[in-house]
Every structure is written in C-alpha cells, then in structure tokens.
Amino acid sequence: MVIRSEFTDLRRAQQALLDEVARHGYSESASFAIRLAVEEALNNAIKHGNAMDPDKRVTICYEVDERCTEVTVIDEGRGFDPKRIPDPTADENIEKPCGRGIMLMRAYMDDVQFLGGGNQVRLVKVNDRHGSRDASD
C-alpha cells in the first residue's frame, strides 16, 4: 500500500492492517502493540522521513497470519542512525515532548529492524494466542 504523507491516509492504512489483525484473532494487547508501533513508524515516516512533503510517499507492506504480523514502512527520506536517538526514558530527557516513538516500537514489538540506511523499519509481532515462535524465522 502506498500513501501520501498525510495523516488522513495514515489512518486508512492503519485501519486496513488492524482489520486483518482482528480477523486473525490476535489478543487485545497484541492488537494494541501493533497499532501503537505502526502509528509511530508512520508518524516518523511522514514527519521526519518525508518532512511532510505532499509529493513524497510512504510505502506500507504487511503480512498477517495466525502466527505473526510483519509490517515494513518505507519513506522517501535520507534515513537516520537509530543509535543516535537519545533514550527518552533517561532522567535528562523525560520532560521532552518528543522522541518516544522508536522506544515504543521496541518495547511493544517482538522484533524491530531499521534497514536501508534508516528509511525502512520492519516490525514483527508474534501472536501470543498462537504460541511462541522465533520472530527471526
């Protein structure tokens, strides 16, 4: 799915994915985690990657089955080094209004990888109702 760098398109894409997640019987907590992580990934892609440029697009690829959900979000920006993002839970950053998106993705998903120089993020969530599975399979 390819969307414009606008929040209305974000909601439409997110809902299509969440409908699939619900159809496959994921738990409420897993659905919450996927919704949160995808929202953060799309927010980063639109705001930071594409800098809200209406001519730039965000590509969302996802695969949902009974065992796990895998989502890849790709923007048209120059990428970034995720290691250089400050820890938002550190005392000195706790009062900063921004900078929690990547930490939330990592906290709520089973696997998070930044690829392509940082302009792609791959998110994996195991369906805890289906039993354990190695996310790297």
Next chain:
Amino acid sequence: MKPDNEESLGLEVERHGRAAVVHVRGSVGLGEAAGLRKQLCDLCDAQCHPVVLDLEQMYFIASAGLGAMVEAHLKLRHHEGQLRLLKPQPSIRRLFETTRLTKLFPMYEDAGAALTA
C-alpha cells in the same frame, strides 16, 4: 464498557473551583493529539490546578498524545500546577510505566484523591 467509536476523541471539562477534570473518551493518536493539546493549553492559560485527566474511557494513546501531556506539564509547572491521571486502563498504565512518564504524572484511582492530593 468501551464506547461505540473508540477512534474519535471526546473531551469534556468539569471545573471544581481552580481545579479541572478532563474526561477523555476514545483514542489520542496522531490525528487527535492536537485536540488534546489545545484543551490542555486552554486550562494551562486559565492557571488551573490541578488538571486531572480522567482516562477511564481512553483506550489508546500514541507518542503524539504523550507529547501534548508533557507540554501541558511544563506549562502548568510555571504556576505550580500539576497534571494528574485518573483511572487509566491497564494498557494505558503500562504505556506510562514503559515511558517512565509516571515520574511526571501521578496516578489515582479515586477522583477525590486526585483533586485534593
């Protein structure tokens, strides 16, 4: 019970003298964070203290919504005000714990305690 439309954001303000309770219903994602920010900003400008966010019927919040709350915390502090959280759902409580924002926002299960603490 969850509201019929969990996606939309509902904000209802109840004043108790200088204090304010904001009943939040639905979701605070990217599309809704600006609405929460404006409401909190208005209460900050009115120098309310404390501002209690009733989260019993809020089922989702993303970093944009958390950011709006941190901004309100910083503004309220100028006049020794405080933002307090009332009855967050377990998933929302976990999110505040994960981000360590519990350090900024005290949580209460009782409205009276939230208003008078």
